[in-house]
Amino acid sequence: MTLKNANSGLASTDQTxxxxxxxxxxxxxxxxxxxxxxxxxxxxxxxxLPLYVMIVTSLKGMPEIRLGNIFxxxxxxxxxxxxxxxATACTGLNCDGLSRGFWNSVRITVPSTIFSIAVASVNGxxxxxxxxxxxxxxxxxxIIGAFIPYQVMIYPIVIVLREIxxxxxxxxxxxxxxxxxxxxxxxxxxxYFASLPVELFxxxxxxxxxxxxxxxxxxxxxxxxxxxxxxxxxxxxxWNDFLFGVVFTRxxxxxxxxxLNNIVNSVQGVKEYNVNMAATILTGLVxxxxxxxxxxxxxxxxxxGAVKG
Amino acid sequence: MTGHAKxxxxxxxxxxxxxxxxxxxxxxxxxxxxxxGTIWTVVYSFTNSKLLPRLSFVGLDQYYRLWAAPRWVVSxxxxxxxxxxxMIFSLVIGFVLAALMDQxxxxxxxxxxxxxxxxxxxFIVTGLVWQWLLNPEFGIQSVVRSLGWTTFTFxxxxxxxxxxxxxxxxxxxxxxxxVMCLMLAGLRxxxxxxxxxxxxxxxxxxxTYLFIVIPMMxxxxxxxxxxxxxxxxxxxxxxxxxxxxxxxxxxxxPAKYVYDYMFQAQxxxxxxxxxxxxxxxxxxxxxxxxxxxxxxxxxRV
Numbered sequence: 001m002t003l004k005n006a007n008s009g010l011a012s013t014d015q016t017x018x019x020x021x022x023x024x025x026x027x028x029x030x031x032x033x034x035x036x037x038x039x040x041x042x043x044x045x046x047x048x049l050p051l052y053v054m055i056v057t058s059l060k061g062m063p064e065i066r067l068g069n070i071f072x073x074x075x076x077x078x079x080x081x082x083x084x085x086x087a088t089a090c091t092g093l094n095c096d097g098l099s100r101g102f103w104n105s106v107r108i109t110v111p112s113t114i115f116s117i118a119v120a121s122v123n124g125x126x127x128x129x130x131x132x133x134x135x136x137x138x139x140x141x142x143i144i145g146a147f148i149p150y151q152v153m154i155y156p157i158v159i160v161l162r163e164i165x166x167x168x169x170x171x172x173x174x175x176x177x178x179x180x181x182x183x184x185x186x187x188x189x190x191x192y193f194a195s196l197p198v199e200l201f202x203x204x205x206x207x208x209x210x211x212x213x214x215x216x217x218x219x220x221x222x223x224x225x226x227x228x229x230x231x232x233x234x235x236x237x238x239w240n241d242f243l244f245g246v247v248f249t250r251x252x253x254x255x256x257x258x259x260l261n262n263i264v265n266s267v268q269g270v271k272e273y274n275v276n277m278a279a280t281i282l283t284g285l286v287x288x289x290x291x292x293x294x295x296x297x298x299x300x301x302x303x304x305g306a307v308k309g
Numbered sequence: 310m311t312g313h314a315k316x317x318x319x320x321x322x323x324x325x326x327x328x329x330x331x332x333x334x335x336x337x338x339x340x341x342x343x344x345x346g347t348i349w350t351v352v353y354s355f356t357n358s359k360l361l362p363r364l365s366f367v368g369l370d371q372y373y374r375l376w377a378a379p380r381w382v383v384s385x386x387x388x389x390x391x392x393x394x395x396m397i398f399s400l401v402i403g404f405v406l407a408a409l410m411d412q413x414x415x416x417x418x419x420x421x422x423x424x425x426x427x428x429x430x431x432f433i434v435t436g437l438v439w440q441w442l443l444n445p446e447f448g449i450q451s452v453v454r455s456l457g458w459t460t461f462t463f464x465x466x467x468x469x470x471x472x473x474x475x476x477x478x479x480x481x482x483x484x485x486x487x488v489m490c491l492m493l494a495g496l497r498x499x500x501x502x503x504x505x506x507x508x509x510x511x512x513x514x515x516x517t518y519l520f521i522v523i524p525m526m527x528x529x530x531x532x533x534x535x536x537x538x539x540x541x542x543x544x545x546x547x548x549x550x551x552x553x554x555x556x557x558x559x560x561x562x563p564a565k566y567v568y569d570y571m572f573q574a575q576x577x578x579x580x581x582x583x584x585x586x587x588x589x590x591x592x593x594x595x596x597x598x599x600x601x602x603x604x605x606x607x608x609r610v
Contacts, residue, residue, distance in 0.1 A: 036412055040410075040414070040420055043424065050438045051426075053438070053441065053442060054438055066447075070441070070442070119335075123332055123334065126331045127332070127335075130325055132329055138332070138335060141344055144595070145342075145343030145344070145347075149542055149543050149584065149587040151543075151571075151584040151587055152347050152351075153342060153346035154584075155349075155362070155571055155580070156349045156350060178334075179338050182334070211331070236429055239431070240431035240432070240433075240434075241431075242433050242545075243545055247568070257433045260434070264437050264440075265550070276437065277438075277441065280437045280438060283434055287429040287431070288426065288429055288430070290429065291426055291429035292422075292426075295422075298425075299425070299490055302490065
């Protein structure tokens with residue numbers, strides 16, 4: 001409201017601007033609005049163009065790609081590239097398409113998300129309600145650790161995983177995702193539990209409930225929103241990961257992002273741009289679905305977890 | 310985890326036992342992985358470890374070698390250019406978009422969705438899409454040429470001197486939506502009365518933004534800068550997907566140098582030295598921020 005007033009004052013120097021009826025028709029086509037929406041539309045085009053080009057390219061045959069331009073819609077829509085990207089595209093010796101990477105990613109993302117949230121929610125609860133001596137110290141290390149480049153910690157983790165005997169396996173990668181999700185998730189849950197009324201906690205303790213009882217019967221039922229936020233954060237973060245996937249797994253367990261990169265950036269053979277773009281969309285599909293379905297919650301999630309980088 | 314003070318307060322150790330047990334994963338992660346791992350890497354960066362890590366110290370040799378390596382110097386230059394420009398452009402574009410979005414516009418949700426969706430995507434996906442768009446044979450260059458502008462040249466990914474700007478374009482596409490969101494949240498936190506007061510005083514809107522609103526949003530700007538900066542140092546996936554460091558070594562970045570020396574060239578000492586330098590870079594960014602954020606006794610998360 002105030003912004004609009006400040007603006008129209010600037011545009012028309014009409015100091016008596018206060019009657020909504022008088023201003024309305026002018027507002028729709030005012031110079032200010034043309035500038036405002038014009039800029040927004042230009043910006044929106046820049047953000048949408050790559051998505052459009054991806055889709056269009058993935059629906060064309062190779063002859064059409066070689067002749068036409070990348071912005072032109074397909075003359076003959078073909079789903080062949082999609083089928084090929086999913087089922088028969090080659091990486092190295094394997095020619096079973098992205099489907100293998102997809103299922104690997106599912107097998108990585110689901111347990112990583114569940115474990116990391118389970119552990120972090122209990123951590124956050126302990127930090128918020130059952131502080132013990134030194135807890136803040138460990139928590140500070142954890143938060144500072146979130147800013148340290150992964151590259152600094154990767155090799156020691158390789159050694160630890162090798163010693164345990166899970167280096168190169170899916171469980172090793174799942175553990176790594178849990179470790180690196182811990183700082184931000186713990187922070188998220190700690191802040192959330194700390195914001196709940198402390199009387200609830202006190203009353204439960206007077207009634208004789210213990211650590212786990214209070215957590216399971218009082219805290220959990222009240223924290224659905226934060227669990228959803230944490231889930232969005234973890235699913236998109238883990239699905240999109242590349243570095244950990246390439247470092248901590250063997251080729252047969254590569255997640256979808258690593259496999260996609262190998263398919264598209266492979267040096268042998270003719271580059272099939274349509275297959276590449278179909279593969280790229282397929283890889284982006286899961287986080288995009290999460291993003292579109294969760295809407296506002298996604299924004300909350302990234303605002304809360306943006307530090308994960 | 311210490312129970313030494315047991316005698317004074319007999320109940321304390323037992324009462325918090327559950328909490329301590331529950332915190333074991335966090336404590337292990339913090340101490341063993343984050344602290345232990347970092348110290349381990351720093352210590353081994355002073356050794357001449359090759360295929361396997363071994364403790365034969367060679368002083369600063371690895372660092373001399375690192376800074377004598379053209380590839381590392383190029384990586385640092387790229388990181389500097391990429392970092393400076395992505396900070397400036399992210400903040401400017403993010404803030405301008407947020408300011409436009411804050412004008413009580415129609416379809417605000419639609420625009421927000423459009424600006425933010427790239428952020429949901431993997432850097433690998435972003436890199437590959439922009440590799441395609443910037444492909445001189447098929448992409449933007451060829452489209453503009455086919456419109457009759459036959460000398461038009463726009464092939465950043467194939468020109469060593471400007472390849473890093475090609476990476477930058479993709480990075481901005483992916484990341485500015487997030488900055489816009491943070492800025493928009495900051496703008497919404499500004500009291501409406503400020504705008505009224507500025508209007509009463511006859512201050513033009515751009516001046517209100519520049520001299521009143523932006524200074525008031527200082528904490529948001531600092532938080533955003535830290536987020537952008539810590540992302541910049543880690544940039545890896547995008548380069549791998551978009552250029553694989555090429556042409557030649559023109560778009561190498563430190564994170565890639567570390568990975569290649571640790572896992573491809575089997576020269577662990579170099580990898581550790583390079584990653585320690587990354588750590589130093591981050592410390593330079595984080596320490597002043599931590600001082601500003603937490604030194605004043607004010608907490609903002």
